[in-house]
Amino acid sequence: MSPSAAEAIFPEHHYLNAGTTARSWLLTTDHKRIGLMYMIAVLVSLLLGGIFALLLRFEHLTPGPTYIDAITYNRLFTLHGVIMVWFFLIPSIPSIFGNFFIPIMVGAKDVAFPRLNLASFYIYMFGAAFTLWGMIHGGADTGWTFYTPYSTTTTTVVIPILLGIFILGFSTILTGINFIVTIHTMRGPGLTWMRLPLFVWAIYGTSIIQVLATPVLGLTLLLIAVEHAFGFGLFDPARGGDPILFQHLFWFYSHPAVYIMILPAMGVISETVSAAARKNIFGYRAVAYSSLGIAFVGFFTWGHHMFVAGQSVFDAGAFGVLSMFVGIFTSIKVFTWVGTLYRGAIRFTTPFAYICGFLYFLVFGGMTGIAVATVSLDVHWHDTYFVVAHFHFIMVGAALMGFLAALHYWFPKMFGRLYHEGWGLVAATLIILGFNATFIPQFLLGNMGMPRRYYNYPERFQTLHVASTAGSTLLFFGFVIIFIYLALALKYGRVAGRNPWGSRGFEWDTPSPPPTHNFEQLPVFTHGPHEYQEVPEVSRVA
């Protein structure tokens, strides 16, 4: 099934050269072009958030002031969080790869509402512009969580940043609605729910969370802005208001938001793991339904952020147990992926390196998640670097692995060219090692009592802080290498051809890069997306 070199042709007409004017890009309703525009915006956000992270790490090279003052430090970690959460992690996989591949995978020419899709991109940019404006005018120092009463009284520029995220929320909602409707109504002939690629299932679960949770965040941020501007006293204890209510509302969104980040990554892994092992996915239904399971249970775990915030012991216990259900669904997925790899004909390519990284970060991050969901343990670890390291492992490490796996797996499809495999593996190694070197010291620091978001620290923590900073530098260089070889591949890469991985996924049946309306002729689906075993054709009479 592996394509020979003779087959690798670069199509003459495709979506990239369908129009070359700026207008043909800026006003496009082609989901693939919108996906690419998102890619540029999201990668710029990643760069910006990454630079802020590096600045923070370098500040921690020595105890006390190193080169920035405390208020700048506070602003930097706020902006790092805001940018990475809302402008990188949440839109990353759905808005880029979801936009690009969902219609192709379901056999449609476009998403259900192409103009809304374009609108959602501009809403994203508008929200980003607002936030950027707020950053330039000083930025906020509240942390990305905007806890009251501090966020309603701080003198830093918090309102434009809140409004920026509020506006961004509409973009998330519109994208979610678009995907839900596309998956429900636009599946091609023969494509039953049980034949949907698992990436589509994962995006479906994600969209449900996006649609149901984001409005609550929007309202909550609006209330903070109103509080800050007018002082209605809704979260102000002096007027009878309850700051804990804010935390409830905030985490009702922000905990499910973690699954907005990780579910698409899980979908990517389900796709790539089957292609890398050249085997049927093990337990298709289990993977598909566990995506919905995570989406559902994710809505009932928010209280685990508030174990020490004054909620009752009973509530804390209930939220602790509910949180562990997420672990069950996640481990179902982990076992099915490992089961898929078992006895597979694995080729150690760059996407496979990221699959390995993903499994490691997911299991390690997930296990520490079970640990912090245990109330008695969390009391010790709450608001320390342990929690920071835990959530970076799971929602950054694992989500990033999914993102990079998707980028490397689908790059040949999106641009029609192959990147340098050797450099791909080097960069993957650097990133996985760098990430560990950054955050394993932080697990240790947190366990020793280093609180998160502190500008200063006692001298005995310095070694671990320096180790963490060194790790983050390694991580950064990994990204630089990726950027270089991918940029080179765009022009000089070998022509990929239709299906360089020999994958059975539907998106590989169309040319690379795909034509404007995705297909030479609309597909009819006769098999599942991960079926590598040829069906014995006993029933066919010659």
Next chain:
Amino acid sequence: MLPESHVAEHFANIQVQRQAARLGMWTFLATEILLFGGLFAAYAEYRSLFHEAFLLGARHLDAIMAAVETVVLITGSFAVVMALHYAKSSRAGMARLCLLAAAATGFVFLALHGVEYFHHFKEGALPGKYYSFAELRVTGISLFFALYFLMTGLHSLHVLVGAGVLVWLARRALSGQFSGQHYHPVELGGLYWHLVDLIWIFLFPLLYLV
């Protein structure tokens, strides 16, 4: 058969397009309910914390006025249903009339609410630090009015948007764009209007009656 122009290129046929539009609208309505959900949660908490203040606050609000507003909104919903009926039977003039009538009920509602707001501004029954109404001094009363203004304010914003949508539909109805084959824009606009109505049906008893 339908004129080609109604079916967008990427849809297989009009049924798929209609189903997509309907599902999209229902999903959007779900987000609207969640948007208000946060405020309802806040209401539930503060009502249980400041039971007395919420009772006194509700008694102070003008329930008769709110009842009139309720009737106005429900009339609007009826007009929207009739508009859909006329759009389906290709009677453009009547469809337009009903849509405009429904939009008008929205504006009447806003005007009546404006009168209420004006009244509260004058007596100083305002949220948070602006509260200065001398006759009603009880812990938590400013929170009641904060929620009152936030909830009805957000709802009024929706009424404004909904009425705008209805006016836009009325303009399209007049140019004869709707028929027995092509009426789903009216249906979708109507769905949104019903939701706006429905939210008020919950706000009215919670704020004015109980």
